[in-house]
Amino acid sequence: MCGIIGVLGNHEVAPLLVESLKRLEYRGYDSAGIATVNGGKLDRRRAVGKLVHLSDLLVHHPLAGHAGIGHTRWATHGAATENNAHPHASGPVTVVHNGIIENFRALREKLAPHGLLPSTDTDTETVAMLCAHYMAGGMDPRAAVQATVADLDGAFALLFLFSGEDDLMIAARKGSPLAIGHGDGEMFVGSDAIALAPMTDQITYLEEGDIAFVTRAGAEIIDACGAPARRAKQRIETQSTVIDKAGHKHFMTKEIHEQPVVMAEALARYAPNGMPVFPDALDFTRFDRVVMVACGTGFYSCLTAKYWFEQIARIPCEVDVASEFRYREPPIAPRTLAIFVSQSGETADTLAALRYATGRADMVLSLVNVGTSSIARESDLALAILAGIEVSVASTKAYTNQLTVLALLALHAARAKGSLDNGALRAHIEDLRAVPDLMRQTLALDSQIAAMAGTLAPAPSVLFLGRGVMFATALEAALKMKELSYIHAEAYASGELKHGPIALIDPSLPVVVIAPHDRLFDKTVSNMQEVMARHGRVHLITDAAGAKSARAGTAGVLELPAAGDLAAPILYALPAQLLAYHTAMAKGTDIDQPRNLAKSVTVE
Ligand code: AGP
Numbered sequence: 001m002c003g004i005i006g007v008l009g010n011h012e013v014a015p016l017l018v019e020s021l022k023r024l025e026y027r028g029y030d031s032a033g034i035a036t037v038n039g040g041k042l043d044r045r046r047a048v049g050k051l052v053h054l055s056d057l058l059v060h061h062p063l064a065g066h067a068g069i070g071h072t073r074w075a076t077h078g079a080a081t082e083n084n085a086h087p088h089a090s091g092p093v094t095v096v097h098n099g100i101i102e103n104f105r106a107l108r109e110k111l112a113p114h115g116l117l118p119s120t121d122t123d124t125e126t127v128a129m130l131c132a133h134y135m136a137g138g139m140d141p142r143a144a145v146q147a148t149v150a151d152l153d154g155a156f157a158l159l160f161l162f163s164g165e166d167d168l169m170i171a172a173r174k175g176s177p178l179a180i181g182h183g184d185g186e187m188f189v190g191s192d193a194i195a196l197a198p199m200t201d202q203i204t205y206l207e208e209g210d211i212a213f214v215t216r217a218g219a220e221i222i223d224a225c226g227a228p229a230r231r232a233k234q235r236i237e238t239q240s241t242v243i244d245k246a247g248h249k250h251f252m253t254k255e256i257h258e259q260p261v262v263m264a265e266a267l268a269r270y271a272p273n274g275m276p277v278f279p280d281a282l283d284f285t286r287f288d289r290v291v292m293v294a295c296g297t298g299f300y301s302c303l304t305a306k307y308w309f310e311q312i313a314r315i316p317c318e319v320d321v322a323s324e325f326r327y328r329e330p331p332i333a334p335r336t337l338a339i340f341v342s343q344s345g346e347t348a349d350t351l352a353a354l355r356y357a358t359g360r361a362d363m364v365l366s367l368v369n370v371g372t373s374s375i376a377r378e379s380d381l382a383l384a385i386l387a388g389i390e391v392s393v394a395s396t397k398a399y400t401n402q403l404t405v406l407a408l409l410a411l412h413a414a415r416a417k418g419s420l421d422n423g424a425l426r427a428h429i430e431d432l433r434a435v436p437d438l439m440r441q442t443l444a445l446d447s448q449i450a451a452m453a454g455t456l457a458p459a460p461s462v463l464f465l466g467r468g469v470m471f472a473t474a475l476e477a478a479l480k481m482k483e484l485s486y487i488h489a490e491a492y493a494s495g496e497l498k499h500g501p502i503a504l505i506d507p508s509l510p511v512v513v514i515a516p517h518d519r520l521f522d523k524t525v526s527n528m529q530e531v532m533a534r535h536g537r538v539h540l541i542t543d544a545a546g547a548k549s550a551r552a553g554t555a556g557v558l559e560l561p562a563a564g565d566l567a568a569p570i571l572y573a574l575p576a577q578l579l580a581y582h583t584a585m586a587k588g589t590d591i592d593q594p595r596n597l598a599k600s601v602t603v604e
Helices: 014-022 051-060 104-114 124-136 141-151 251-257 259-270 296-311 322-328 348-357 397-417 422-433 435-443 446-456 469-485 494-499 521-532 544-550 573-587
Strands: 003-008 031-038 041-048 067-073 088-090 093-101 154-162 165-174 179-182 187-190 202-205 211-215 218-222 233-235 289-294 317-321 336-342 363-368 381-384 461-466 488-493 510-514 537-543 556-560
Touching: 003 014, 003 093, 003 154, 003 165, 003 211, 014 031, 014 051, 014 067, 031 051, 031 154, 031 165, 041 051, 067 093, 067 154, 067 165, 088 124, 093 124, 104 124, 124 141, 124 154, 141 154, 141 165, 141 211, 165 187, 179 218, 187 211, 251 259, 251 573, 259 397, 259 435, 289 296, 289 322, 289 348, 296 317, 296 336, 296 397, 296 469, 317 322, 322 348, 336 348, 348 363, 363 397, 397 422, 397 573, 422 435, 435 556, 435 573, 446 510, 446 537, 446 556, 446 573, 461 469, 461 494, 461 521, 469 488, 469 510, 469 573, 488 494, 494 521, 510 521, 510 573, 521 537, 521 544, 537 544, 544 556
Parallel strands: 289 317, 289 336, 336 363, 363 381, 461 488, 461 510, 510 537, 537 556
Antiparallel strands: 003 067, 003 187, 031 041, 031 067, 088 093, 093 154, 154 165, 165 211, 179 187, 179 202, 202 233, 211 218
């Protein structure tokens, strides 16, 4: 996801712009650039690759000026080249953009007869050209931006700067977040509070359709109808925006090791006295069914929760990935609770799916890690998963905290539906409360997990197997392996192996079986035997009972501490995360910002 920063300062802004862009690196990018106005003159510096290349360029070709904008680009239209890097410019206009302009080709055709032809492959350049075109026709920057925005289809956050205007930035938001930072005689604009944290903790979030005219004196905001709008100024806890590795080699390992603590925080919030506690509006006597929608790792937490809602609360639960749900346009029956799970709260597909469900479902509930996010703001009710800032692109602590909150929600539903007596309920919650300590014990197995990873790293592909609720864990394990080590990995319900995938089995294909000794374990052992009978190499992740029963013939066994049924998918996520991490380390890939990935995908 692209990162945006803008500064109307009282000092040279180039260093500040680059420092803020560094705080946005976690979003994933492949090029970066800044532009400043100095003595009324606009100028730009852009570079492909990591920010260090832009910094090097600025050493040899510095940019002066007390007003500037900056951008980290995650390529959508056009390869990662200097020419395609933002800021883009046309005439007196320069602009940075996060999102997709869906009608940019039609707009190019509108501009061509005026001799305005693109010089890049990007949709963003068209925005600059259109704004310059309106200014050439006599509009001032404010009117030109309003006319430009009115012509755009798609999702975007835009920040404009103009030659001859060293006390004006114009920000526009439609679908991608933008925040305004208030300084002392200075003003800022950024993609989020993290980018703005070095400059201010006084933040105003723009709403959908807002345009903000920013000068050092402040920000004047108009809404989607062009009417003046007042948006709340809030103080952001600066330590919540602190980004450091706390002595870890990577943000990912830091966040993996934070899981015991943040899970305990979620338990304390939603089960403070050993019973689930949720807002009164979440009264499950109102609902006959649950629909859950998310993307990526969030989807796998929903898939896990499906088993819990159906097996424990006896509530039918449908799950789907957001990119399919929104276009499948499913009928949503009365008395349906629609749940949207998103770490960033800004994923475009999930937000679009939420908007489809709004007005159709009886309640739209979201589970997010960013309380000020678009998904949170557009929900009837948003539950914080309390995982703390998650910087590494690969989601870890957010996943296990999503599972924790969803497990408690399923128990809350079961109590409302009378499908679980208080004794069983308390037993499940005790199982969950034991998990942070079981996580610490599991993290102590790191060297064994690294050894298992060493056998996977040379493989061209890895197959993960799981049964029942652990099938969702196997899917998440495969995603982690793909996105971190770039090794192809897939997951199958182990009972499904014999219906085709078993043709893949041979010694070159490691098979990782994720199976606590639960009521389906013996079925899984049969599937393991099917693999080993064909000279397949099975790595078993299980507990002591499972190891005792099924170690024979395997290529290796990782023995986790015993965990309750509801707790197992949460605990078993840790070896899946560490297996992917160590395999990636063996492969030498970029751990915190894997190639091609963004931390939150705010485009379709
Ligand atoms: C997870 O490791 C990936 N980074 C990705 O699948 C992610 O879960 C997905 O893009 C959804 O993001 P969200 O939770 O912020 O909506």
